[in-house]
Amino acid sequence: MGSAREIEAQGSGTSHVKPRLWAQFLAVMGASMAVGGWAVGIGIGSLCVDQLSRGIGGFILTEEQQVWIVSSNFLGTVVGSAVAGKLSKRFGARNTMLWCCVPAVAGFIVTAFAKCYNTLLIGRLIVGLFSGPAFVLHVFYISAVASPQYRGFLALLPDIVYMVYVILSLVLGVYFPWWWAAIISAALFALPTAVALLIAPSDPVYLLRTGRLSEAKEAARFFGLPLPDPEPNTSGGIAPRKSTWTLVKQPRHYRPLLLSAALLLGVAFCGYMAVLSYSLVFLRTLGSTLDATLVSVLLCVIRMVAVGLVSVLIDRLGRRVLLLFSAAGMTISYLGLAAYFYIPSLAPYTQMPLVMLILAISFFCMGVGPVPWCVIGEIVPARLSDAGGAALVLFYNITSLAGVQVFPGLLAALGIGGVFAAHAGVTGAILLLVAAAVPETRGLSLQQIEELFEDKEEGYTLVTALPISPAYSTFSSTRGG
Template sequence: MASYVREAARNPFVLKISMLAALGGLLFGYDTGVISGALLYIKQDLGAGSLAQSWIVAGLLLGAVAGALIGGRLADRISRRWTLLIAGIVYVAAALGAALAQTTGQLIAARVVLGLAVGAASAVVPLYISEHTPPRIRGGTVSYNQLMVTIGILVAYLVNFALRDTGDGWRWMLGIGAAPGVVLVIAMAFVPYSPRWLMMRGRRDEARAVLARSRGGDEADAELDEIDSVLSQERRHGLRELFGPRLRPMLIVGIGLAVIQQIVGVNTVIYFSPTILTYTGLDASDAIAQALTVGVTNVVFTIVAVLLLDRVGRRTLLIVGTAGLTVALALLALFFGLGWKDGAPWVALVALVLFIASFAIGLGPVFWLMISEIFPLAVRGQAIAVCSVFNWVANFFVSYYFLQLIDAIGRPATFWLYAGLAVVGIVFFVARVPETRDRTLEQIERELSGGDPAPGAGPSGSAPAAT
């Protein structure tokens, strides 16, 4: 931890632009968290049944699928910076539209537009940060995005708590979401272009000027030469090439991480944690209050992940974290299956906290970090967009069908299903996911595409320990 803090302190420029770009994560985090509390009141005010509630939650996710694809293409065409700025503008307009909605149809439409902005930001923020950051601190720095997501969720829970007993409070809950969008728009006006995007456009002098602010002159030149070498060996790839045999191993890892991150049920916990807590007998107000514990835990353990990713490694945290959330899901299944509601109602909250803590140190940050590391520069924007689309599609299906799954097979079977899928995820991580710690993006590309191992890698391909 200390080594990460020391190294990060030597790069104030990288830290500043990373935190500003990571405000894009705040958009997703706030809107994810706020709907969990607002939904308890929307269903009364607008007369939303289970199906309408599912669409209110899932409308954002449908928009995010399209937003991720559009964001990936825009990131390559007009730059990562301008894509994030446009996403912020769209988000502000849609958040205000959601707050003013008079029918469930209007609310769903506004949340679809919100999803466009959230999906674009989710695809572009990790890409932008990773392309600015030295390998030694890239794990922690790219994870600022996930940290901002968790902070956004916690802020949303606090807003839900503060407004839980006010008339039309859900409108204020949704409308306040415009604020992080405004901040993102302002922030993007002051950050530089990505050096790798500048190199793709043949603007080497500008790329060197950006890199020189976070590296020494010799280190900046060496990195530019490495980027140039990779670009000279690659032609422009379309989606057909992305799905071709050379890039397929990378894509399998990226899509696998994208889908597994969602099918373990994380967003059922985020979107529906107050709803789950009402299953234990709490009323809406008390459930929202207890959900604050989940939000605080999410932030605290994401900070732990930021400090450990460049020390312990991505793969280790991924496996350990997923094992922990599997235990939590089994505990929830036992809670509902054995009727502990009356004898030990606190078990449900403990299980939710364990689940979110385990997710926050593993699947939460590692998925977004690794998809920003493993793909070639020439297709990185499109590849991250494809992985983001799979992530949002999986998110949609899991979130949309959660309440319906509960009705169809019951609460115990639903959580046992998620636990089983988490075990499948662990097997996949052990078999297919590499360690990318302490390597440049170009070294990772060469190794995963079947080229020479990264310099300094051991016989198994693992990187030397970070110092």
């Protein structure tokens, strides 16, 4: 579910700055745990639907209401992510993520004390609404505080933390009713997030853009980062900023944005999020004799292990190799699942559906799940990272909401075999997209990556648009003073 973009130092006068990995790790963990509210929301939604359908909780949900309880987290996130850019511009990514924890916890409290469907829905919407900004902004905060040599590792940490929180909410559901699970898991996400983000400062890029040069230097010193040198224009001032629409019309900008949107569309409809959101109910429908909660936790653990492996391999094998391998594996696994339900001779192999589902999720976690966020963080142009990145996350949330909403209907209309055959078609399309259009970005600087998408245009540097006085000197060139 995260990506990283380093702020490259420009200019020959910038001396070497030793990264402070512990400080960067602390900030990344704080941002990752801020997204934990969204992850806990998914787990609690699945838990609510499962326990209420079994008479635990005092009221009954219809099938339509179950869909809305599950998808309300995504619906709130759509609205929250839509305003994330404005909040970040005004308060900064770190401050926005920090203070959104308070109303998110209030949403969990409303959820816990719900005595009817309407109150439960309102609580779920509040959680999604105030988790939405963190879902967007953690990507750019991590981008601004991560050094290039740690980019792959730090970019994938949020995905691991995300799974920890989903597991937490599901495990709590084994020992507590869903209302206590909501309160406990909310506290366990909010408290460590607050501690980490109160220690870590705002990112240097935001501080520079708001004219707080001394604070930006202190933040750069905390993270062990150089600050970028703004490039003056020919008249001696800072090059003027172009409008977002003017930038988007350029091929070097709209091509990576369209490619990113296509990748996210595939991720949203490849089936993973729908299966995870309905995991407890769906696994019982699948006919597994194993405990549904145990299997759901197992699937989350598999993702954590797989993402940990990918974090080691992503800068060695490359992004394309992992994406191709992952999409091909998911396609074969989904076809195996579909075959089980369409071919009567496979009926005696009762554990085949669960095995194929675990394989599909494992392949998802080794590429299609985490790697697109890393690729997007690299190919989205620096001058569009805020507006373009927020728009892409909003698009992903809308498509994920649609995928979760249509899943029960598809299951009823097509049957389990038909649903997995459709998912195989989606992952096959991802395979073709990666093979035909996704460039390999391993080992390339951000400037080199942008040049992969360009026509012959006027050159520029990544930090041309920073509104800083021409008299500005970088932290690294003044750190001895």
